[in-house]
Amino acid sequence: MTVGRWLLFIVLGIFVAYFLTPLYVMVITSLKSLDDIRMGGMMSLPTEITFDPWIKAWNSACVGIQCEGLNGYFWNSVKIAVPAVLISTILGALNGYVLTKWRFRGADIVFALMLFGCFIPFQVVLMPMARMLGFLGVAGTIPGLVLVHVVYGIGFATLFFRNYYVTIPDELVKAATIDGAGFFTIFWRIMLPLSVPIIVVTVIWQFTQIWNDFLFGVSFSAGGGQPITVALNNIVNSSTGVKEYNLDMAAAMIVGLPTFLVYVFAGRYFIRGLTAGSVKG
Amino acid sequence: MLRWLQNNLPRIVLAPSLVAVAVFVYGFIIWTAYVSMTSSKLLPRYDFAGLLQYEKLWSMPRWYVALENLFVFSGLFIFFCMALGLLLAIMLDQRIRLEGALRTIYLYPMALSFVVTGTAWKWILNPGLGVEKMVRDLGFESFEFNWLVDPDMAIYTIVIAGVWQSSGFVMAMFLAGLRSIDSEIIKAAHMDGASLPRIYLGIIIPSMSPVFFSTFVVLGHLAIKSFDLIVVLTGGGPGYATDMPATFMYAMAFQRGRIGISAASATIMLMTVMAVVVPYLYSELRKKDND
Numbered sequence: 001m002t003v004g005r006w007l008l009f010i011v012l013g014i015f016v017a018y019f020l021t022p023l024y025v026m027v028i029t030s031l032k033s034l035d036d037i038r039m040g041g042m043m044s045l046p047t048e049i050t051f052d053p054w055i056k057a058w059n060s061a062c063v064g065i066q067c068e069g070l071n072g073y074f075w076n077s078v079k080i081a082v083p084a085v086l087i088s089t090i091l092g093a094l095n096g097y098v099l100t101k102w103r104f105r106g107a108d109i110v111f112a113l114m115l116f117g118c119f120i121p122f123q124v125v126l127m128p129m130a131r132m133l134g135f136l137g138v139a140g141t142i143p144g145l146v147l148v149h150v151v152y153g154i155g156f157a158t159l160f161f162r163n164y165y166v167t168i169p170d171e172l173v174k175a176a177t178i179d180g181a182g183f184f185t186i187f188w189r190i191m192l193p194l195s196v197p198i199i200v201v202t203v204i205w206q207f208t209q210i211w212n213d214f215l216f217g218v219s220f221s222a223g224g225g226q227p228i229t230v231a232l233n234n235i236v237n238s239s240t241g242v243k244e245y246n247l248d249m250a251a252a253m254i255v256g257l258p259t260f261l262v263y264v265f266a267g268r269y270f271i272r273g274l275t276a277g278s279v280k281g
Numbered sequence: 282m283l284r285w286l287q288n289n290l291p292r293i294v295l296a297p298s299l300v301a302v303a304v305f306v307y308g309f310i311i312w313t314a315y316v317s318m319t320s321s322k323l324l325p326r327y328d329f330a331g332l333l334q335y336e337k338l339w340s341m342p343r344w345y346v347a348l349e350n351l352f353v354f355s356g357l358f359i360f361f362c363m364a365l366g367l368l369l370a371i372m373l374d375q376r377i378r379l380e381g382a383l384r385t386i387y388l389y390p391m392a393l394s395f396v397v398t399g400t401a402w403k404w405i406l407n408p409g410l411g412v413e414k415m416v417r418d419l420g421f422e423s424f425e426f427n428w429l430v431d432p433d434m435a436i437y438t439i440v441i442a443g444v445w446q447s448s449g450f451v452m453a454m455f456l457a458g459l460r461s462i463d464s465e466i467i468k469a470a471h472m473d474g475a476s477l478p479r480i481y482l483g484i485i486i487p488s489m490s491p492v493f494f495s496t497f498v499v500l501g502h503l504a505i506k507s508f509d510l511i512v513v514l515t516g517g518g519p520g521y522a523t524d525m526p527a528t529f530m531y532a533m534a535f536q537r538g539r540i541g542i543s544a545a546s547a548t549i550m551l552m553t554v555m556a557v558v559v560p561y562l563y564s565e566l567r568k569k570d571n572d
Contacts, residue, residue, distance in 0.1 A: 015369060016383065150301075208392060232400065
């Protein structure tokens with residue numbers, strides 16, 4: 001191997017350390033007792049491994065004045081993410097299908113209008129949305145947040161499916177129409193069976209976005225109905241009592257685990273969504 | 282009737298989404314823009330007060346701090362993300378055997394919530410027990426690293442965490458761009474005796490300008506919207522030293538009860554994003570038509 005090659009591997013290795021060190025620090029800190037944290041260094045291994053911070057984070061950590069741990073908030077996030085992902089993906093698939101295979105005058109303008117919705121800074125809709133949720137009687141509830149995530153997820157879901165369906169030959173649809181198949185038959189029998197990869201990409205993208213959301217969660221939820229990211233922030237930034245860093249780290253890892261696992265097992269699809277979401281076309 | 286239904290079925294299927302976007306995106310934008318021109322304070326009032334709220338906004342020192350932070354943050358964030366991302370992409374492009382594994386490691390922060398990574402960095406950067414203590418324990422007793430609580434330096438901690446989170450994404454974009462370049466051209470340049478750095482600087486990087494442009498747009502967009510990371514890492518503090526437009530808007534709307542000013546700041550954010558995104562979307566949509 002040449003010197004240049006060695007240098008390349010050393011630099012690559014330094015970056016591996018750069019990206020993994022925070023994860024390493026999180027893991028070991030979450031397994032230490034508070035005394036251990038005060039005595040040892042940030043990077044040193046625990047003298048004795050304890051799972052208490054994890055148990056406490058799940059069962060009895062204080063979020064605001066309630067000390068019941070993260071588990072309720074974890075299920076809140078599941079109850080928000082699952083319906084919101086399903087509905088926005090179904091709508092995205094139907095929209096993409098209409099915009100590519102049943103084109104009508106103005107279809108491109110409709111698509112451009114939807115696409116633009118992906119790019120607005122959400123600050124501009126926060127206040128009217130809060131009023132709208134109140135008007136609909138779902139302010140501070142989980143169905144309210146599902147609605148918010150569906151509405152602002154349609155744009156990306158439509159974008160993914162549209163760009164995918166463009167690559168499916170129109171002849172397929174035309175042939176089916178001649179055979180007498182209708183709108184939904186074609187969608188169900190021809191398009192959907194071909195859509196598995198893009199469904200996976202969309203579901204993963206939407207799930208990651210919705211699970212990781214903080215802005216909508218903190219703006220539109222209240223009391224025990226908050227998503228887990230908001231609960232984590234409340235734990236980390238509570239000003240009362242001793243700062244329990246081991247608890248903070250365990251809680252952060254519980255919040256990060258679902259999307260982390262999705263990334264580890266389906267990273268290929270995650271990256272496709274990431275690059276498709278930014279390089280349009 | 283049935284015939285009409287059948288003929289218009291595609292439009293009927295599209296209608297709910299279109300109505301949702303019309304109301305929840307465009308209707309809401311109009312509402313916010315309108316409220317920014319009223320005299321609303323704690324509750325929205327539907328009168329007309331011209332640019333009153335904008336005048337108030339531009340007379341608030343806190344708004345200037347937020348804007349200055351946005352400039353500092355987005356400048357450094359975009360620069361370092363681009364530099365690191367390009368470096369990583371070029372290195373991974375050298376036929377590395379472990380490329381898949383390395384790519385996975387470089388990109389994983391992108392899958393995590395900013396709330397999660399913010400929590401981690403808050404702990405690493407905390408002056409009492411984090412990096413500062415670690416270096417002191419190594420024997421440098423007078424070492425100081427308290428940026429997190431220093432009003433002048435706290436904004437840079439957000440840059441550190443933001444770059445760590447997002448540079449892997451830039452790498453993925455650039456790597457995809459590098460892979461799409463015609464390898465014949467590179468081979469030809471190689472045959473002509475051009476060195477590797479010259480090939481990259483002279484041929485490859487210039488031909489990736491569309492990728493640079495879209496990466497720039499996405500990063501700029503991320504920077505303007507950054508909210509979670511600031512709330513978790515510094516809470517906008519110390520004081521309001523690390524406020525940015527997104528946190529400013531939120532504080533005015535939901536904590537201070539100053540709806541008019543909040544709407545004015547949100548409108549300015551929207552216009553800033555539009556100035557970047559609209560030409561970009563336009564060129565992307567045009568490009569596809571010409572293909």
